[in-house]
Amino acid sequence: MTNQELPDTGVEIRLASRPQGFPTHENFETVEAPVTAPGEGRILVRNVVMSVDPSMRGRMNDTKSYVPPFQLGKALEGGAVGEVIASASPLFQVGQHVLHYGGWREYASVQAERAVPVDPDAAPLNAYLGVLGMPGWTAYVGLFEIAKFKAGDTVFVSGAAGAVGSLAGQLAKLNGAAKVIGSAGSAEKVRHITEDLGFDAAFNYKDGSIREQLAEAAPDGVDVYFDNVGGDHLEAAIDQLNDFGRVAACGAISVYNDTEPAPGPRNLFKIVKKRLSIRGFIVIDHEDLRERFQADVAPLVRDGKIRYTETVLEGLRNAPDALIGQLRGENTGKMLVTI
Numbered sequence: 001m002t003n004q005e006l007p008d009t010g011v012e013i014r015l016a017s018r019p020q021g022f023p024t025h026e027n028f029e030t031v032e033a034p035v036t037a038p039g040e041g042r043i044l045v046r047n048v049v050m051s052v053d054p055s056m057r058g059r060m061n062d063t064k065s066y067v068p069p070f071q072l073g074k075a076l077e078g079g080a081v082g083e084v085i086a087s088a089s090p091l092f093q094v095g096q097h098v099l100h101y102g103g104w105r106e107y108a109s110v111q112a113e114r115a116v117p118v119d120p121d122a123a124p125l126n127a128y129l130g131v132l133g134m135p136g137w138t139a140y141v142g143l144f145e146i147a148k149f150k151a152g153d154t155v156f157v158s159g160a161a162g163a164v165g166s167l168a169g170q171l172a173k174l175n176g177a178a179k180v181i182g183s184a185g186s187a188e189k190v191r192h193i194t195e196d197l198g199f200d201a202a203f204n205y206k207d208g209s210i211r212e213q214l215a216e217a218a219p220d221g222v223d224v225y226f227d228n229v230g231g232d233h234l235e236a237a238i239d240q241l242n243d244f245g246r247v248a249a250c251g252a253i254s255v256y257n258d259t260e261p262a263p264g265p266r267n268l269f270k271i272v273k274k275r276l277s278i279r280g281f282i283v284i285d286h287e288d289l290r291e292r293f294q295a296d297v298a299p300l301v302r303d304g305k306i307r308y309t310e311t312v313l314e315g316l317r318n319a320p321d322a323l324i325g326q327l328r329g330e331n332t333g334k335m336l337v338t339i
Helices: 055-059 125-129 134-146 163-174 187-196 210-217 231-240 269-273 283-302 316-327
Strands: 009-015 028-034 042-052 080-087 097-100 107-111 116-118 154-157 179-184 201-204 222-227 241-249 277-280 310-314 334-338
Touching: 009 316, 028 316, 042 097, 042 125, 042 316, 055 316, 080 107, 080 125, 097 107, 097 125, 125 334, 134 163, 134 222, 134 241, 134 283, 154 163, 163 179, 163 222, 163 283, 179 187, 179 210, 187 201, 201 210, 210 231, 222 231, 231 241, 231 269, 310 316, 316 334
Parallel strands: 154 179, 154 222, 179 201, 222 241, 241 277, 310 334
Antiparallel strands: 009 028, 042 080, 042 107, 042 334, 080 097, 097 116
16 A cells, blocks of 8 residues: 555666775666565565665675675665555555665665564664664674673674674673773774773774784783674784683674785684684574564663764765775764665
């Protein structure tokens, strides 16, 4: 059903070419695409805000991964929240707000069963893409399920000013960590991590040796490393991890734009010597923990015990700038684009 006249066209951002190294504007194409009424079992959503995530860089490559690559000449995809403006499904009514994965466009035709209702009165719509969305869920799964965090652990989080890392550190602190340490790429982000987010210590990885700065911040070693960066951060963490330390390998943004394979950590023998556990994970494999995450974290957000920051660009046409900027570390917290 619909209670309003549908537009004829809407803007969408398509993949024009596959990047070599860092993406450029030439890799994207902005077009006016036709908008049609939803078919049976589908809804038409006017997007309000969309997510930009580092993992989108991997999908720009034509390589096999846990999700299919973006297709040339087709709109990119990602999380978005919007308002249902037409429905051919009994699951949703016009006027409801939903979370779905048809971002990078003004209007998205979505299979109703793949959309999730969200309540704009319970939390801001942006939050469903960040602290209460996939980044928050990722932080929760990585810390508690993958790294098996327990009270009294010393925790190191790389990329700690980002959407995932900022929440991972706060959750560790709220659940009894002995010490939480973060790394970031600017003095302002370091200030934000300690003063706003409540980490015990933080350092700017551009200021000098990561190994030396981490050793100074954690003289008694690290028990859990939440890895968003990989590369030299992982090497430094392996050096500083205590015996039986655990690593949740969430991402490796330091190598996403490399055109040649990066050399691995040079101290992998310490995995054996220290009996370390390093486990990579993809949050979509842990659907069974989504409800528990919402139940545990939503009250903390509501009560102001969890703080979150967003970097928001206005206008869908600026979405390529948002992705390129995020890959260069220009965001603090969750990167979003309002549409």
